[in-house]
Amino acid sequence: MTDRAPVARSSSGYSAWRLISEELRLDIDGGRLHTGDRLPTENVLAERFGVNRHTARQAIAALAEEGLVESRRGSGTFVTGQAVRLHRIGLRTRMTTSLGDQGPSSTNRVLHSAIEDAPSEIARRLRLDGSRAIRIETTRSTGGQQISVSTHWFDLERLPDIATTLRRTGSVTAALHASGIDDYVRASTVVGARHATATESELLALGPGAIVLVTEALDTLPGGTPLQHVVTRFAAQRVRLDIEHPRAD
């Protein structure tokens, strides 16, 4: 249960109710408050965080709007539960399978594709040698919830049809298969976190200023030939990344 110092709000750029709602969210998906539990009363929260009851109410209202809690007049505010999904990251990371066993009906959608010159860093990783690249923007949602948005980069010469097949199949694995690639592996993954941009907030149905987990990864053929550079932004409030540690048996 939340039991921390009053919210420090000396002009941090964050309103008091936002800071409080984030603390409460922590208690909920940190496991200190379970589905069905009653939150502390508005008066208790107000006192605990050193704010007025109305401010505490606004924090609760924000969580209620997300469907995380539900207030009932006369009796209190209750955790309605939330599903944090696990996305597995490992040697054979594939979007389509990693979330599939948890949620129902999940869909990939291609938003946009274009032929461009890749930024130098990406061109280097894909070993483009001056050839152009295909950039594809996709989103993924499962169980009615937006999970992630991705930017994929492919070598235009090596995979000229990847955009159309990806648009048709909705799966990178299937699209690569259609291009004669039966297997690929994850060569590197770097994880960071930051605030969502306005565009990301819209695509992922997040409040502005919400947090995204950012993975930047390179997929290659088993031999090491680079295939895909992909940057994925996950809605941090809905996803945890589960990292695979293969045993060196």
Added chain:
Amino acid sequence: MTDRAPVARSSSGYSAWRLISEELRLDIDGGRLHTGDRLPTENVLAERFGVNRHTARQAIAALAEEGLVESRRGSGTFVTGQAVRLHRIGLRTRMTTSLGDQGPSSTNRVLHSAIEDAPSEIARRLRLDGSRAIRIETTRSTGGQQISVSTHWFDLERLPDIATTLRRTGSVTAALHASGIDDYVRASTVVGARHATATESELLALGPGAIVLVTEALDTLPGGTPLQHVVTRFAAQRVRLDIEHPRAD
């Protein structure tokens, strides 16, 4: 360079200048603005984000206070650069080595240790079977920058002296070695992201509302016997997690 829609700030709980400074930070550590580059002028930024020049100034001031940019009267505001550190996560993840090759003088410090009943979920993962646990809070900093805070859980019966040896050596690996454990491996790692709590912000010298990357991991003996459950919160603005993908050769 930032070229996005005006900041949507319809009572999001985030002030306009904070949203703008986060967008600018993105341009900087996303590689669109390099060290030495000049930011757009205050008037341009104000127009681009649809705010008053004073609001744009406040966004810049926040970045300047972090040392990310530097304003020079008459000529403009320039990126002073920033070091994002890579923390490697893999089968043999150890704090002491993973950041060591990048930065100079890095130190681990034990803040607190106590003998407690572990939360049920952690007790299960450590297979405590009713025995008590040792909880140890540590911080890590390198090159004068606070990197992370961790909460470690150990089995009291199995490792009764871990707190004192950890306090003396400053290294989990060394402390385990002193208890006769020469090797251990990372069994699982789950990564998430959220806003920092007030305590974390203080320990990591972050502004309130800053973001932490949270890893929750289990270390075991090579045979699978659980040793340590550890939750680490990294300052997201200073750290990226670099995930190891061992090749199945």
Added chain:
DNA sequence: TTGGGTTGTCTAGATAAATAGACAACTTGA
């Protein structure tokens, strides 16, 4: 040297967020 463009600083006013208090509507358990 000069003029245009940049950041720094000041004043004032408008808008939004937080505080303060009161009371109604409702639930629950004694």
Added chain:
DNA sequence: TCAAGTTGTCTATTTATCTAGACAACCCAA
């Protein structure tokens, strides 16, 4: 049934943030 405790709603006030305009201090290139 009743009393205590809870959330919902309203008004008013204070405080913080954002806007608006003006001008000084400074840099730099023509």
